[in-house]
Amino acid sequence: MTRGGTSRRAVAATVPTVGLALAGLVLAAGPASAHGDLAAGSPGPGDAVPAGTDLLRLDFDGLADDGRAFVALLDDEGRPVAVGDATVLDDRTACATTAPLEPGVYDVEYLLDADDGHTFDGRYSFEALADSTSQPTDDPAPGPCAEADLAPATEARTLADFGSSGLPTWVPVGLGVLAVGAVGLVVARVRRDRGGAEEPAPQTADAGPPA
Amino acid sequence: MSRMRALRPRPARPASGAALVGALALTTVLAGCGGGEPEEESSGGMDGMSMEQMASMNEPDATPADEVRQADLAAGEFQLLDTAPPGSDDVAGTAWVAQNKKGTTVTVRLTGLEPGEVYAAHLHAETCETDDGGPHFAFEEGGPEVPPNEVHLGFTADDDGTGEATVTNDREVGDGAPAVVVHPADAQDNRLACADLQSGPGGRR
Numbered sequence: 001m002t003r004g005g006t007s008r009r010a011v012a013a014t015v016p017t018v019g020l021a022l023a024g025l026v027l028a029a030g031p032a033s034a035h036g037d038l039a040a041g042s043p044g045p046g047d048a049v050p051a052g053t054d055l056l057r058l059d060f061d062g063l064a065d066d067g068r069a070f071v072a073l074l075d076d077e078g079r080p081v082a083v084g085d086a087t088v089l090d091d092r093t094a095c096a097t098t099a100p101l102e103p104g105v106y107d108v109e110y111l112l113d114a115d116d117g118h119t120f121d122g123r124y125s126f127e128a129l130a131d132s133t134s135q136p137t138d139d140p141a142p143g144p145c146a147e148a149d150l151a152p153a154t155e156a157r158t159l160a161d162f163g164s165s166g167l168p169t170w171v172p173v174g175l176g177v178l179a180v181g182a183v184g185l186v187v188a189r190v191r192r193d194r195g196g197a198e199e200p201a202p203q204t205a206d207a208g209p210p211a
Numbered sequence: 212m213s214r215m216r217a218l219r220p221r222p223a224r225p226a227s228g229a230a231l232v233g234a235l236a237l238t239t240v241l242a243g244c245g246g247g248e249p250e251e252e253s254s255g256g257m258d259g260m261s262m263e264q265m266a267s268m269n270e271p272d273a274t275p276a277d278e279v280r281q282a283d284l285a286a287g288e289f290q291l292l293d294t295a296p297p298g299s300d301d302v303a304g305t306a307w308v309a310q311n312k313k314g315t316t317v318t319v320r321l322t323g324l325e326p327g328e329v330y331a332a333h334l335h336a337e338t339c340e341t342d343d344g345g346p347h348f349a350f351e352e353g354g355p356e357v358p359p360n361e362v363h364l365g366f367t368a369d370d371d372g373t374g375e376a377t378v379t380n381d382r383e384v385g386d387g388a389p390a391v392v393v394h395p396a397d398a399q400d401n402r403l404a405c406a407d408l409q410s411g412p413g414g415r416r
Contacts, residue, residue, distance in 0.1 A: 038400050041400075044294070044400075045294040045296075045398075045400040045401045045402070046292070046293055046294040046295045046296060046297070046401055048297070105296075105297045105298065107398075122398075122399065122400055123397060123398045123400070124294075124296075124398050124400035124401045125296045125297060125398060125401055126297065127297035
C-alpha cells in the first residue's frame with residue numbers, strides 16, 4: 001500500500017468516530033433548557049421604571065458561583081446601551097450598572113451559567129418613563145445590588161460582543177481535547193500502517209547469516 | 212537456534228476509537244448534567260426552537276377547537292399580565308381547548324399584537340392567578356419539554372396584529388391544564404397574556 005493510501009485509510013477510519021463525538025458534543029451542549037429561570041428583576045419583564053434608572057438586578061433560580069454572567073441592554077432602536085460587567089453576588093442575583101436610562105423601551109439580554117453547569121439565556125423588555133408622565137411606575141428595587149461593588153457602565157455591548165458562543169465553557173475545552181485526540185489517532189494509525197508496510201519479510205533461523 | 216517472530220498483519224485495534232466513543236459518552240453525560248433531574252424551561256429562549264420552528268407549531272388545516280364536535284370544550288378570555296411587553300395594552304383574545312376520545316385540540320385567537328412578531332402559547336399547569344400560569348403543562352412531568360409531551364402553539368401576527376393557531380394532541384389533557392399563556396417567542400420572560408380555561412356556555416359535551 002502506498003503511503004498516501006495508508007494516510008487516507010487512517011483518516012477515513014478516524015473521521016467518522018471523531019465526527020460522531022464532535023456532533024454529540026455540540027448538539028448536547030447548546031444553551032437550552034436549564035436551571036436558572038429568571039425569577040424576578042428590577043427592572044423586570046414588563047416593568048415601567050422612572051427614567052434615570054442606572055442599575056439592573058436579575059434574580060435567577062440558581063447561578064454558578066464562578067460562571068459567566070453577561071448582561072446587555074438594547075434601546076428601542078436595537079442599539080446597545082452602556083452596561084458594566086455583570087456581577088453575580090450569590091447563587092441567584094446578577095447585578096450590572098447601566099448608563100442612566102432615557103425614556104424609552106429597552107430589551108435586557110442575558111446569558112449566564114447555571115449551577116447545574118448549563119448555560120441559559122433570555123431576553124425581556126421593560127420601559128423607562130419620563131418624570132412628566134402620569135403613568136404609574138415600578139420603583140427600582142436594587143436589593144443586594146445596591147451595596148455591591150459593581151463595574152462602571154463604560155461600554156455599550158451586545159451579547160455577541162462578549163464573544164460568547166452560548167456554549168458552556170467546557171465545550172471548547174472538550175472540542176480541543178477531541179481535536180488533539182483525533183490528530184493523535186490519525187498519526188498513530190499512519191505510523192502503524194507504514195511500519196507494517198515497511199517491515200521485512202518473515203525470516204527464520206534456517207535462512208542463515210547474510211553473505 | 213533463534214527464531215525470529217514472523218510478521219503478521221496486525222488486527223485492527225478498536226481501542227482508540229473506543230476511547231473517542233467514550234469521550235462522546237462522557238461529554239454527553241456532562242452536557243445532560245442533572246442526572247435525570249427534571250429540567251426547566253429556559254428563561255427567555257424559545258424552548259430550544261428557532262423562530263421558524265416556533266411559528267410552525269400550528270396546524271392551520273386542523274379543525275379549530277371551538278368547532279370540534281362531540282367534545283368537552285373549555286374557553287377563556289386572555290387577560291394582560293404585568294409582565295407583558297410595553298405597548299401591549301390592546302392585546303385581547305380567546306383560547307379554546309376541546310377534548311374527546313381522539314385527544315385534545317387547542318386554539319388561540321388574539322388581536323392587538325405586534326404585526327410580524329412571532330408568538331408562542333402553551334398550556335400551563337396552574338391558573339393565571341397562580342404564578343401567571345406556573346410551569347408548562349406536561350403529560351409526563353420530567354419528560355421532554357417539547358410536543359407531544361407538552362402542548363405548544365406558535366404563530367406570526369399578521370399585518371393587522373391578529374394571530375391564530377391550532378394544534379392537536381393524541382392525548383386528553385384532562386383537568387391538568389387550566390390556563391393558556393402567550394408571549395413573544397423570543398422573550399418568554401415577558402408573559403403577555405393568560406387565559407383561564409372554563410367549561411361554560413361555550414363548552415359542550
